[in-house]
Amino acid sequence: MNPNSNILVFALKCMVMSFYFFSVEAQQARDILAPVFTLGGSMNPSGYINEFGELAVQPIYGETREYLQGRAPYRKKDYWGYLRQPGLKAIEAQFSAVHHYREGIAAARMGMAVEGGWGYVDSSGLYVIKPKFLIAEDFHEGLAATCLHQGTIEGVWGFIDKSGKTVIEHQYTVAYDFHYGLARVNKGGLMGGNWGFVDHTGKQKIPLVYGGLGDFHEGLASVNLGKAQISGVGTRWGFMDTTGTIVIPGKYSEVKDFSENLAAVKFDGKQGGKWGFINREDKVVIPGVFKEVTNFCGGVAAYKENGQWGLIDATGTRITPPMVDEITFPFTYDLIPVRLDRKWGYINSKGKWIIDPEFWKAGIFTNPHKEGYELLK
Secondary structure (H helix, E strand, O other): OOHHHHHHHHHHHHHHHHHHHHHHHHHHHHOOEEEEEOOEOEOOOEEEEOOOOOEEEEEEEOEEOOOEOOEEEEEEOOEEEEEEOOOEEEEEEEEOEEEEEEOOEEEEEOOOHHHOOEEEEOOOOOEEEEEEEOEEEEEEOOEEEEEEOOOOOOOEEEEEOOOOOEEEEEEEOEEEEEEOOEEEEEEOOOOOOEEEEEOOOOOEEEEEEEOEEOOOEOOEEEEEOOOOOOOOOOOOEEEEEOOOOEEEEEEEOEEOOOEOOEEEEEOOHHHOOOEEEEOOOOOEEEEEEEOEEOOOEOOEEEEEEOOEEEEEEOOOOEOOOOOEOEEOOOOEOOEEEEEEOOEEEEEOOOOOEEEEEEEOEEOOOEOOOOOOOOOOO
């Protein structure tokens, strides 16, 4: 056989295989699903739609949630299990309550919450950390915040690793996930205690002396430098960096996390308690003219006016007038869940209707074939 013929055959085979794998990857990239409740009287069944608004998984469940790490929680009657793509059962409904999978395992509960029945299961649904916690949060950066009874009504909080070993002693009134190597903790009570940050070893990196804190987002965390413990008169919110340095002074009555280099802040004084946006240098980018806003996502934020929501861009220019009754942020794939006249559908970031409002409830789109999705909390 001519050697050149062998080379030609080999090249053709490579082209065919490349086309096949490209087609599979392209199909998976388009294969996004969102959980929806269809309109079915008093019993609204739940399934999944694709990006065209077509039912991809029939509504045969009591409830479905977004996919994360190839698994999606579903409810049948009073029990929860997990689906794998595309809607096939991976774990039978057997748990009283579940979380999404994070870092390969998921918090799941047997029995009543007061029994301390939260533990962690692997991808097959088997407990790898025994159910003994009053509350169990998702794993972040290799550790999970958990709450134990320890003779108290509310319980005490600490952190465990994926073997179930206690890494940071259960001693806090409440504790939250790790971000940027730091976890927000409180001692003394949510209304009168003090907040700070600990590292992965439990060492206080930012002392517990603050009236309120947010988690770190884009390297900055909100901090209450006032005397009041709840938002309103007497609260003075600013932002700190991961060293604990105050980089934006406490002068706002309320703030939201930084997102896309902008943070929503509530102004006092002449701007009458309205919301606007500042940048990381504390410069006002969008004046305080809004009654209510969301964080930025995909270059847009939502604002509320006269009981309805519209969209603005990063300069504060209105992309749409107030047009929907409820809106979900953050969103994905430029498909924003919105409610109008008691029905949910989807618009894009330009305010154009992509999927007509015809669902009793609708969630955000995720890709069942992808492992991560950090927008879910």
